[in-house]
Amino acid sequence: MQPMIESPTRRDVLQSIGAGFGMVGLAGVLGTAATPGSGFAGAANSSPLAVKPGHLPAKAKRVIFLFMNGGPSHVDTFDPKPMLTKYDGSAPPDSEAGRKKMKLMKSPFTFKKYGKAGIEVSDLFPNIARQIDDICVIRSMVTDSPAHERALLFMNSGNMQPIRPSMGSWLTYGLGTENQNLPGFMVLCPGKPVVGPQLWGNSFLPAVFQGTHINNANINPKTLIRHLENPALNLSVQRDQLDLLQAFNQIHLDQRANDSTLESRIQSLEIAYRMQAEAMDGFDLAKEPERIRRMYGPGEFANACLLARRLTERGVRMVQIYYGNGQPWDDHGDILNHRKHAEKSDQAVGALLADLKARGLLDETLVIWGGEFGRTPASQGAKGRDHHSRGFTMWLAGGGIKGGMVHGATDELGIDSVQDRVHVHDLHATILHLMGLDHERLTFRYSGRDFRLTDVHGHVVQEILA
DSSP states (O other), rough: OOOOOOOOOHHHHHHGGGGGGGGGGGGGHHHOOOOSSSSSOOOOOOOTTTTTOOOOOOSEEEEEEEOTTOOOOOOGGOOOOOOHHHHSSSSSTTTTTTTOOOOOOSSSSOOEEEEETTTTEETTOOOHHHHHHHHEEEEEESSOOOHHHHHHHHHHHHSSSSSSSSHHHHHHHOOOOSSSSOOOEEEEEEEOOGGGGGOOOOOSSGGGGEEEEEEEOOOOOSSSSSTTTTTSSSSHHHHHHHHHHHHHHHHHHHHTTTTEEEEHHHHHHHHHHHHHHHHHHHHHHHGHHHHHHHHHHHHHHHHHHHHHHHOOOOOOOOOEEEEESSOTOOOOBBBTHHHHHHHHHHHHHHHHHHHHHHHGGGGGGGEEEOOOOOSBBBTTBBBBBEOOOSEEEEEETTTTTTEEEEEEETTTTSSSSSEOEEEEEHHHHHHHHHTTTOOOOOOEEEETEEOOTTTOOOOOOOGOOO
């Protein structure tokens, strides 16, 4: 009687060919975590997006960055300046006099005190103001350039040239992401800002860490990401097909060591396959109760805020929402246009904060609001304001932030940051710290040196930490 020979399983075959890379589909579950700053782990038994330990205890797990591209005016939103009313129409100080013969201009909006601390907020944002006890308003932000392109790059990547990875790429490189069925860094923008995809690019980090851009002009789960569903093959057959393809891909990769672009393309096939399990559900806003959709309000920005909550609660590491296409807050001609922008965003942002808090998610989600710079306290033309980088406002809420407080100050006219100055590098260092990363240790060796998000700068703003 001949001995029975057991046939090899598909798992056995895949483990024996292509260095076992056919098993990469299980890497999101079985992969081992790499240490942040230790480089890109492309081993067959590890997913580069697997969750990795941080350097220190994290106060936040996820980030939602509400980016008001174009630059909202601080003196019309969260930094009231009564002295602008007193000196309305007067020449600005010598430091500003060279700017096209501008005249100081009072805010056309009124301010009111909110919350336990009586923090003043413009009438542009009544819904955000109701959440002020969970918000830290930083009135002393400074950046290095008043030009859109450079300031956008600087706020997003810590460098004014398009040669560095974005903050979202650094976060997913350092920490991975909790949900292997969705990209770790997603960008919602109905079009693109002036600089475009470089604002969420990976630069020299492996391409798997770049942001996934979603055009949220029309959030339809069936068309938002094209060709996500395979009409001909079910998931099981697709898995067999992809396993075979990835085995051959690994053989190809073995002949091209350290090719991060090829490695990332291989990983993108895996992410695309796994997205079929959750993306359609995550993007389907129709599954939200009617009262929740009414709470956020109508419009593409409101939909993006609701989608951001759905994505972060599903474990996406960072979601960045751009307010609109181009530079919509860039109100050179008439600062009263800020009211139009606020009407499209205030309800949604207020709802996002309230919704996260009601679900117990705000404590572990860091919410950031702001643009690439502020706007001048002096007028440009009759009623507009120019770009301003020497003092402006951003705010943070949630994940480890001390709410109901104001940090820093500009001078009495809102021109210069004069108290507890916070540079963009400091903001980045603080965000990384809240996420459990030491900004000095989160590095990537490229071209003979170790790079980091904060370059050789940055200090954690300890005063705003809970």
